[in-house]
Amino acid sequence: MTGALTVLRFHLRRDRLMLLWWIAGNVLLYWSQAVSTDGLYPTQADLDKAAAGMADNAAFIAMAGPARALDTLGGQVAWQASAFGAIVAALMSMFLVGRHTRAEEETGRDELVRAAAIGRHAPLAATALLVVIADVLMGTLIALSLISYGLPAGGSLALGLAAGLTGLVFGGVALVAAQLVESTRAAYGITGAVLGVAYALRAVGDVGNGALSWLSPIGWGQYLRPYAEEQWWPLVLPVVAAVLLGSGAVALFDRRDIGSGVWPARPGPARGSLGSASALAWRLQRGSVVGWSVGLLLGGIAYGSIGDDVADLIGDSQFSKDVFTAAGGSIVDSFYATAAVMLALIGGGFAIASVQRLRGEEAAGFAEPLLATALPRWRWAAAHLVVTVVGTLVVVLAAGLGMGLGFAMVTGDGSAVLRLTGATLPYAVPVLVLAAVAWLAYGIRSRWAAIGWLGLGFCFVVMMFGEVLQLPGWLMDVSPLRHLAQTPAEDFRPWPLAVLVVVAVAAAAAGMVALRRRDVVSA
Amino acid sequence: MDTVIDIAGLVKRFGHTTALDGLDLQVERGEVHGFLGPNGAGKSTTIRVLLGLLRADGGIVTMFGQDPWHDAAELHRRLAYVPGDVNLWPNLSGGEVIDLLGRLRGGLDEKRRARLVERFELDPTKKARTYSKGNRQKVALVAALASDVELLILDEPTSGLDPLMEAVFTDCVDEFKDGGRSVLLSSHILAEVERLCDRVSIIRAGRTVETGTLADLRHLTRTSVSAELSQAPSGLDGLAGVHDLAVEGVRATFEVDTVHLGEALQALGRFGVRTLTSQPPTLEELFLRHYGEEVAS
Ligand SMILES: Nc1ncnc2c1ncn2[C@@H]1O[C@H](COP(=O)(O)OP(=O)(O)OP(=O)(O)O)[C@@H](O)[C@H]1O
Numbered sequence: 119m120t121g122a123l124t125v126l127r128f129h130l131r132r133d134r135l136m137l138l139w140w141i142a143g144n145v146l147l148y149w150s151q152a153v154s155t156d157g158l159y160p161t162q163a164d165l166d167k168a169a170a171g172m173a174d175n176a177a178f179i180a181m182a183g184p185a186r187a188l189d190t191l192g193g194q195v196a197w198q199a200s201a202f203g204a205i206v207a208a209l210m211s212m213f214l215v216g217r218h219t220r221a222e223e224e225t226g227r228d229e230l231v232r233a234a235a236i237g238r239h240a241p242l243a244a245t246a247l248l249v250v251i252a253d254v255l256m257g258t259l260i261a262l263s264l265i266s267y268g269l270p271a272g273g274s275l276a277l278g279l280a281a282g283l284t285g286l287v288f289g290g291v292a293l294v295a296a297q298l299v300e301s302t303r304a305a306y307g308i309t310g311a312v313l314g315v316a317y318a319l320r321a322v323g324d325v326g327n328g329a330l331s332w333l334s335p336i337g338w339g340q341y342l343r344p345y346a347e348e349q350w351w352p353l354v355l356p357v358v359a360a361v362l363l364g365s366g367a368v369a370l371f372d373r374r375d376i377g378s379g380v381w382p383a384r385p386g387p388a389r390g391s392l393g394s395a396s397a398l399a400w401r402l403q404r405g406s407v408v409g410w411s412v413g414l415l416l417g418g419i420a421y422g423s424i425g426d427d428v429a430d431l432i433g434d435s436q437f438s439k440d441v442f443t444a445a446g447g448s449i450v451d452s453f454y455a456t457a458a459v460m461l462a463l464i465g466g467g468f469a470i471a472s473v474q475r476l477r478g479e480e481a482a483g484f485a486e487p488l489l490a491t492a493l494p495r496w497r498w499a500a501a502h503l504v505v506t507v508v509g510t511l512v513v514v515l516a517a518g519l520g521m522g523l524g525f526a527m528v529t530g531d532g533s534a535v536l537r538l539t540g541a542t543l544p545y546a547v548p549v550l551v552l553a554a555v556a557w558l559a560y561g562i563r564s565r566w567a568a569i570g571w572l573g574l575g576f577c578f579v580v581m582m583f584g585e586v587l588q589l590p591g592w593l594m595d596v597s598p599l600r601h602l603a604q605t606p607a608e609d610f611r612p613w614p615l616a617v618l619v620v621v622a623v624a625a626a627a628a629g630m631v632a633l634r635r636r637d638v639v640s641a
Numbered sequence: 642m643d644t645v646i647d648i649a650g651l652v653k654r655f656g657h658t659t660a661l662d663g664l665d666l667q668v669e670r671g672e673v674h675g676f677l678g679p680n681g682a683g684k685s686t687t688i689r690v691l692l693g694l695l696r697a698d699g700g701i702v703t704m705f706g707q708d709p710w711h712d713a714a715e716l717h718r719r720l721a722y723v724p725g726d727v728n729l730w731p732n733l734s735g736g737e738v739i740d741l742l743g744r745l746r747g748g749l750d751e752k753r754r755a756r757l758v759e760r761f762e763l764d765p766t767k768k769a770r771t772y773s774k775g776n777r778q779k780v781a782l783v784a785a786l787a788s789d790v791e792l793l794i795l796d797e798p799t800s801g802l803d804p805l806m807e808a809v810f811t812d813c814v815d816e817f818k819d820g821g822r823s824v825l826l827s828s829h830i831l832a833e834v835e836r837l838c839d840r841v842s843i844i845r846a847g848r849t850v851e852t853g854t855l856a857d858l859r860h861l862t863r864t865s866v867s868a869e870l871s872q873a874p875s876g877l878d879g880l881a882g883v884h885d886l887a888v889e890g891v892r893a894t895f896e897v898d899t900v901h902l903g904e905a906l907q908a909l910g911r912f913g914v915r916t917l918t919s920q921p922p923t924l925e926e927l928f929l930r931h932y933g934e935e936v937a938s
């Protein structure tokens with residue numbers, strides 16, 4: 119263990135910004151639920167009405183968790199935030215662990231550190247300590263922020279503990295996964311899958327008799343019953359699990375070599391079937407296309423399964439009516455127009471990441487041997503661009519399809535599948551405009567591709583807070599999402615879409631021209 | 642003669658740093674051309690310009706009579722490249738990478754591919770993530786040598802190979818050259834250069850400082866001479882091309898520019914030579930002299 123504290127200090131130094139974002143983001147998630155619930159249901163009567171509408175909505179319960187004390191502000195916050203907040207905490211722990219264990223071994227930096235006078239277990243111990251610190255800090259700040267908002271202290275503490283301890287358990291899962299496999303991506307895959315199973319177990323459990331929820335770390339947190347007569351003994355479960363996982367990781371670590379996993383890497387084919395730039399681009403990005411599509415399909419189902427209970431949910435306050443009926447049309451359609459834009463913007467994450475992938479290929483030096491073959495530079499880039507475009511369409515289509523399916527399941531209205539899918543798909547075009555701008559920036563200078571994230575962030579801010587912040591109209595109009603008909607609340611209009619297509623094509627073409635004129639450099 | 646690569650006055654700047662500052666390089670058909678110079682001299686940069694990855698800021702660059710920037714893809718059918726740092730997609734197997742690069746180059750020779758995999762003792766089923774540095778280099782070497790091309794561009798291709806594999810590489814380059822094809826070989830391994838290269842170009846700080854056969858280069862440097870004479874010599878220090886003269890009684894040691902070696906020996910003859918040893922410069926001395934500062938004078 120010698121040196122663990124030195125290594126830990128170094129981790130904290132490297133991660134301080136990243137930790138800040140994760141923790142502040144999750145605290146904001148909980149806190150904003152309190153604020154928005156207050157805004158949506160200003161009176162006890164509003165709360166009672168909403169509670170009556172939600173308490174037996176099985177889809178809602180499957181999404182969020184058991185419905186307890188929904189006629190209180192605390193109960194609403196716990197219901198809306200506990201599952202997602204726990205997931206955020208789990209993801210933070212997962213990335214922290216992957217980054218400081220497997221990724222360091224993969225790059226060989228780990229060897230440099232290990233060559234110093236530190237104990238064999240010091241890097242592992244430092245990572246575990248880092249995760250504990252991050253999760254404790256996150257849980258504490260969540261609790262404090264809710265108490266400061268005026269919610270009862272006991273429930274706030276339970277909610278914060280639930281998030282922090284779930285994060286800790288998944289930190290343990292990630293630590294074990296990092297011992298099992300040789301690649302960081304695979305370790306994330308295992309941890310993500312466990313997280314998905316944990317979420318699904320509690321979804322099924324919560325809708326049924328609750329038994330299965332006891333198998334899920336997310337369920338353990340919710341069994342603390344925040345704001346609904348807290349019970350504290352389930353705290354034992356995540357603590358014991360985290361300790362067991364941690365010691366399991368140490369035991370596994372002792373049985374493996376540095377740089378390899380307990381499970382040896384599987385050999386690949388001796389002969390390859392990849393024969394073109396397109397095949398390679400698809401091979402490199404297919405995991406991401408599938409992952410985002412499944413994620414947004416589920417997200418879509420989540421929104422869709424709210425069904426036509428929307429009116430009850432939204433309540434009678436003027437604020438919520440303003441937000442959800444801004445587009446005109448029926449309140450249900452307005453709600454789904456907003457949801458469609460939201461999902462498409464999330465799908466923008468795929469689009470921008472996909473453009474970034476090209477930059478990554480170039481920086482890692484993978485592009486150099488490719489471009490020294492008879493493959494023209496434009497064809498190499500175009501192959502990735504095609505994956506970006508088709509992938510974005512697929513991802514947004516999945517979101518729309520999920521929304522339609524969810525809606526149809528709850529309401530029995532089968533025609534909704536086509537209607538909501540059709541209403542969502544056009545939003546892929548403004549997302550592609552964002553991708554095209556990122557692409558243009560990449561074409562000019564490879565590092566500039568990151569501008570795409572700024573663009574995406576800007577569109578989020580305009581959509582969520584544009585009116586509240588009273589941003590000037592011209593500034594908001596920079597967001598390409600503002601120019602489409604708000605389907606399904608408004609009728610589809612082809613012209614704005616056509617203009618955006620032209621803009622996207624022009625930006626992509628300009629990016630291609632720029633790319634063909636500049637140096638290709640590896641980092 | 643047929644010039645495959647012809648570079649004259651090549652200039653390449655990265656922001657404020659000038660990486661190439663008027664570089665000249667000619668590679669003729671059928672020769673293995675050594676491309677030498679200290680770290681940061683601009684070898685890899687020159688190669689990247691030849692591959693159309695970097696755009697030249699000045700000078701004239703032609704390969705097979707064409708412009709490597711404009712006709713990159715077309716030219717690349719006729720050449721294969723092995724980078725110094727071989728970076729491969731971590732989750733593809735070595736075999737997949739070899740086939741991908743080969744197909745993109747316009748197909749590879751199946752028999753040769755199989756033989757090369759065997760000769761380099763490469764396990765093509767391993768994922769690139771799990772290859773050692775030398776094995777990654779072998780993947781790139783097999784992909785390059787298995788394709789039917791007229792020119793090999795190799796940037797320190799053996800920096801990670803063990804001596805056994807290095808010997809295999811040397812044989813492969815010999816066979817390649819026997820077909821009348823050309824090689825541009827950047828290397829820091831002097832034995833390899835001596836063994837393989839017909840001609841070499843030495844560059845420093847982005848400029849070519851010397852080009853020629855190794856014999857030519859040797860000629861340009863000094864030979865050290867040590868002689869025992871029948872009588873004490875005099876006037877040796879007045880001879881052209883003699884340096885570091887030391888006379889101790891009847892013993893004289895000095896260094897002489899190789900072009901003036903004949904005159905120096907004649908002068909020694911006048912004092913009656915009893916024993917004489919003369920040493921041509923080693924390759925290391927030769928390069929150290931060119932890499933170091935003093936060559937500028
Ligand atoms: N992308 C770049 N940006 C800025 N400077 C660069 C870039 N690439 C190369 N250089 C600079 O150009 C000069 C020549 O580098 P180059 O890689 O060609 O050297 P080299 O002769 O291959 O050296 P080595 O023997 O170490 O491989 C160096 O000073 C290097 O720092």
Ligand SMILES: [Mg+2]
Nearest residue numbers: 684685725796
């Ligand atoms: Mg180099």
